[in-house]
Amino acid sequence: MKTLLLLAATLLLVALSVLCHMTVPSAGLNFMAACLAIIPLAGWMGRTTEEITVKVGPRLGGLLSATFGNAVEIIIGCFALSQGLTTLVKASITGSILGNLLFVLGLSFLVGGLKHPVQRFNIRVAHSQTAMLMLGIPIMFLLPVIFSASRYHSLLVMTGAVCSVSFLVYILGLVFSLYTHRQLLGDLEEERNEDIEDPGRIKNSNLLFVNLPVSLLILLIVTVLVAVESDFLVHSVEHLASHAGWSQMFLGVIVVAIIGNAAEHASAVWMAWKNRMDLSLEIAVGSSLQVAMFVAPVLYFFSIIVGHPMFFQFSVPELVSLTAAILLVAILMVDGESNWLEGAMAVGAYAVMAIGFYILH
DSSP states (O other), X not given: OHHHHHHHHHHHHHHHHHHHHHHOOOHXXXXXHHHHHHHHHHHHHHHHHHHHHHHHOHHHHHHHHHHHHHHHHHHHXXXXXXXXXXXXXXXXXXXXXXXXXXXXXXXXXXXXXXXXSSEEOOHHHHHHHHHHHHHHHHHHHHHHHHHXXXXXXXXXXXXXXXXXXXXXXXXXXXXXXXXXTGGGGHHHHHHHHHHHHOHHHHHHOOTTOOSHHHHHHHHHHHHHHHHHHHHHHHHHHHHHHHHHTXXXXXXXXXXXXXXXXXXXXXXXXXXXXXXXXXXHHHHHHHHHHHIIIIIHHHHHHHHHHHTOOOOOOOOHHHHHHHHHHHHHHHHHHTTSEEOHHHHHHHHHHHHHHHHHHHHOO
């Protein structure tokens, strides 16, 4: 009964948001209505991810959560690119990586640490993810700037080459972690078996999630609804930004990035609160890798198709912020443990960067 009431309330908020978007011209009201609709949808995404994880394991479950979460960003990016808003899309890519690495991961450490003094995660997976971050993101964003010399043809060739290689390396990374070197994730598989064999966990499983296909269908539906609400939010935020005097850089790096990833943000923090740090890290850090090495190439190739090429020529503040975020996360993850103070440091770093992008015009 409680689940049905929550479902009814969620559908009601979504319906009100759609009605508001179609009939009410006020950007402020549309923004609030979409926010109220996304909050319960994020909760459903977190619950569905947890149910899927019980069936397929934390590694694959986290990958699915990050993928469905980033599907929202791809949809928003495609809408923006079709309108020629390449600067906004590039800024949202930067903001998504920064948000996942510092804000989401930091908030997960902070919230989980308030309940559990010391939380541990698979250090081998952490090292693998850190290596991918150190290798993938600097190459993805720095090399086009260094070698292109701002010439159109050079930018086109260099961006295309970097996107193609990054996409291939990301696929190879999935093969490495899910197939050829799956034994490195032995600790995760033990955790999965414990969850499946826990009779209390099975007893409390909701009837909505009767099997894996149904759970995946629910996750897909929730993702589509989040995409719709995110699109409403982006359109209303653009109008609010023009009245509030926000720069396009701040709008893309901070506002659009947080809105587009709201659902997976909630999932990562919720998993940390339940002391499932392997899954929380897979969602937060794995999502950053996916944005840099999968989402960005997809959006680049889409920009070529629609006739608005999105070259990977990022500003100095963006490049410095990305480098600093990667170094900080590498330091925080090196020991395989986390606490609330480490989370506070990461969130604090994100707050300083947000202020910097706010005053940047």
